[in-house]
Amino acid sequence: MEYTTLGRTGMTVSRVCLGCMSFGTSRYDWGLSEAESQEIIERAIDLGINFFDTANIYNYGESERILGDTLAGYDRSWPVVATKVYMEMDESNPSSGGLSRRAIEYELSRSLDRLGMDTVDLYQIHRWDYDTPIEETLDALDDAVHRGDVHAIGASSMWAYQLSKALHTSDRRGLKRFATMQNHYSLAYREEEREMLPLCAEEGLGVLPWSPLAKGFLTRPHDDLRATRRGRSDTILHRRPYDEGAGIEINERVQELAADHGVSMAQVALAWQLHKDWVTAPIVGVTSVEHVEEAAAAVDLNLSRADIEYLEAPYEPLPVKGHH
Template identity: 50%
Template sequence: MEYARLGTSGLKVSRLALGCMSYGEPGRGTHPWSLPEEESLPFIAQALDLGINFFDTANIYSLGSSEQILGRALKKLARREDVVVATKVYESLDAGPRSGGLSRGAIMREVDASLARLGTDYIDLYIVHRWDYETPIEETMKALHDLVTAGKVRYIGASSMHTWQFVKAQYTADLHGWTRFVSMQNHYNLINREEEREMLPYCLDEGIGVTPWSPLARGRLTRDWDETSARTAGDPIQDRFYGPTERADRAVAQVVADIAAERGIPRARVALAWVLRRPEVTAPVIGATKEHHLTDAVAALDVVLDNSELARLDAHYVPHRVVEYV
């Protein structure tokens, strides 16, 4: 395993993060394909055995049960100081009028709930899951700063927003002497590269770590395009992201398959190696529901794509419509 600083922060993480959205009570929330606790534990253990120390979850995943499963697993399998736990805040967990968002009240309430579910005294990286259009950014950034000064949170990060919004948040923190975001978790892979236009250059210039979600395009880069799974069958977000550009995306996915066949390695290693080579990227967030998912991800760290392969992977890309993350 390789390790790196998260941007220019002092937080050192493995170059892969295990995403825990796949682990949670199947009957809770909007992820019926998630794995129950007894099936989730082996993957968290395998990740630790492979040297992964970075675990990413969210309060909304399976309505909190993902945090519970991860917290109990890490308590059994690792020393708290040896792992980096990231969780997120923003989504509504119930239908109440005060649920969700990034108001001071919501943040203070949700961080305590996440700490209780995770069974820990602090969160290493607390991520705002989306931009809150209803709360002034000053209120959000001050609340996050107060969590850091209180010791409940060590670092703060952001996810999936427009670059101008991220810049505004950082400027607000700088203006008031508050804590800045140290990371950006955004949608980035071979068939959605729109973050290269503004967000990635900004992060590189500012020393902000990037931890892309869906680096394998929800599995579309790892298997034949028309092959389905329980996850894809119940995932309407896929059509929003990839439906309008399906023809070009299929062509990119086919090049991944061709290069993998030529090298005699799984497609996942090629697609993930492409993401890992980006200088902005610290640690892609990978999902794992089969044993080979983690071993393939770790093996991708040793795959070096040559210039000819990179040119082939670039050849079919077309601009994608910006998807609003609300």
């Protein structure tokens, strides 16, 4: 495994971050049992992966609990644990969700309980909250850092102007800044290259792309997308399909290069990300032990400049997906 520094936090993380959204069964039809999830987390650690991304919303807390229970068997100094806040945890509760001080303090204490940890290494806002001034959110996050509940704070999908406003607000008020951006980015969705990624590079933010394999679209021939349980039942995947624009041709070029290099499509799609200077660590979603093994192996796959240009050439601009 290769390691890098997470933005300006000084924390050292593996170049592959293990996405934990598939752990648990309370929300997604395609989720994994506790035993299946634990096996994946343990294998990830064997392979040198020390960076884990979960969220309070992932299977309504089950993902955090499974991750925490599994990591309890390891020294706390080993894993770098990221979680998130914002989404509504209880649809019947009118004050559930959002980024008010009240919501952040309540949800952070619940996340720490489920993780069984004293501190979250990276606490991220899952989306922009249009109902709460960013000053209120940043004050509450800064206090969480000073209380010792959180080491660093990060943001996730939003407009570049919003991230810029948040960074300037932190600087103006002398508060902790967002150290990372977790955004939607893959060979099949590159809209973030216009504004967000250059902004992150300029401001020294670590970049943690989500859905780097386009939710499985870049891991198998496009005709086989529905061949897996997730491929058939992931409603987001079908609501925001990746075969739009030049998706089909990109998928076919990934297939071709995978055959040329004698590796899997997932490895080509991840290696492409790992060759991008602005990417710290893609957050890879997995539903089997083999998937995590291939993700770790992708770190060693060298693509030539010609390979990269060939993969990128067909891309056509797409509507913004993942936040609005």
